[in-house]
Amino acid sequence: MDSSSLNHREQSHIDALRCQLFAFFSAEFQRLLANMSRTSFTTNSSSSGNITEPEADPCAEQTRRTVLLGAIATTACLGCSAYARAGEDPPGSDERPQKGDVLVFAEGDNEGKLITAADLSAGGPPVHAWPKDPKTSVVRSASRLNEILIIRLDPAELDEKTRERAVDGIIAYSAICSHAGCPVTAWVKSDVGDKEVFKCMCHNSEYDPRAGAQVVFGPAPRRLASLPLALSDGSLSVAGNFIGKVGGAQPG
Numbered sequence: 001m002d003s004s005s006l007n008h009r010e011q012s013h014i015d016a017l018r019c020q021l022f023a024f025f026s027a028e029f030q031r032l033l034a035n036m037s038r039t040s041f042t043t044n045s046s047s048s049g050n051i052t053e054p055e056a057d058p059c060a061e062q063t064r065r066t067v068l069l070g071a072i073a074t075t076a077c078l079g080c081s082a083y084a085r086a087g088e089d090p091p092g093s094d095e096r097p098q099k100g101d102v103l104v105f106a107e108g109d110n111e112g113k114l115i116t117a118a119d120l121s122a123g124g125p126p127v128h129a130w131p132k133d134p135k136t137s138v139v140r141s142a143s144r145l146n147e148i149l150i151i152r153l154d155p156a157e158l159d160e161k162t163r164e165r166a167v168d169g170i171i172a173y174s175a176i177c178s179h180a181g182c183p184v185t186a187w188v189k190s191d192v193g194d195k196e197v198f199k200c201m202c203h204n205s206e207y208d209p210r211a212g213a214q215v216v217f218g219p220a221p222r223r224l225a226s227l228p229l230a231l232s233d234g235s236l237s238v239a240g241n242f243i244g245k246v247g248g249a250q251p252g
């Protein structure tokens with residue numbers, strides 16, 4: 001492992017943490033503002049002896065604040081992605097996944113190690129991965145748009161199109177939310193069903209990996225891009241380009 005590839009992974013971790021921290025504080029701030037709005041509404045309505053309309057519609061006001069905070073969170077995430085490391089990145093490290101690339105863990109104790117089918121627990125959670133050029137050993141981690149979620153599910157749970165694309169129930173998707181480009185970090189029970197889904201904590205968009213990562217909740221405008229995989233002797237590799245657009249549709 002050379003020092004430059006270590007720096008890429010460290011920087012990617014820092015970027016993801018910054019986005020997640022900002023999303024957390026944004027969510028907490030929104031909750032605080034919502035409480036303030038409710039308090040203000042109650043005060044306005046009860047301070048006078050007459051029943052009067054509040055000065056502003058608290059729902060509209062909250063929406064305005066949510067949009068504003070979303071924009072701030074997104075700007076922070078985009079700032080993460082726009083880091084300049086010219087001169088540090090080995091050639092090919094910011095290219096999109098190529099056919100034949102292998103996949104390595106993006107985080108955890110096994111960071112940088114090859115991912116095999118045996119590493120994936122049936123039913124999730126997903127593993128975060130980077131593509132790696134097997135010829136040059138370059139990990140394509142210089143662009144956060146290359147981060148991938150790999151998950152193994154029961155093939156019987158997959159819809160027809162997703163099953164065709166899966167290998168032994170293993171499927172891969174872009175880890176970048178289609179709403180405003182935050183990293184999709186959570187694997188949680190859906191707000192609208194009893195199954196676990198991918199979730200982006202920036203604005204709570206949810207994606208169902210059993211159905212081609214279609215959006216099942218939240219503001220995301222489209223599904224996550226999927227990445228075709230191949231499986232040979234237990235080893236996973238990339239079988240083609242991303243299907244669908246990678247990255248966020250809007251700045252906030």
Ligand code: FES
Pocket residue numbers: 177178179180181182200201202203204205218219220248
């Ligand atoms: S960036 Fe908004 S829900 Fe993911």
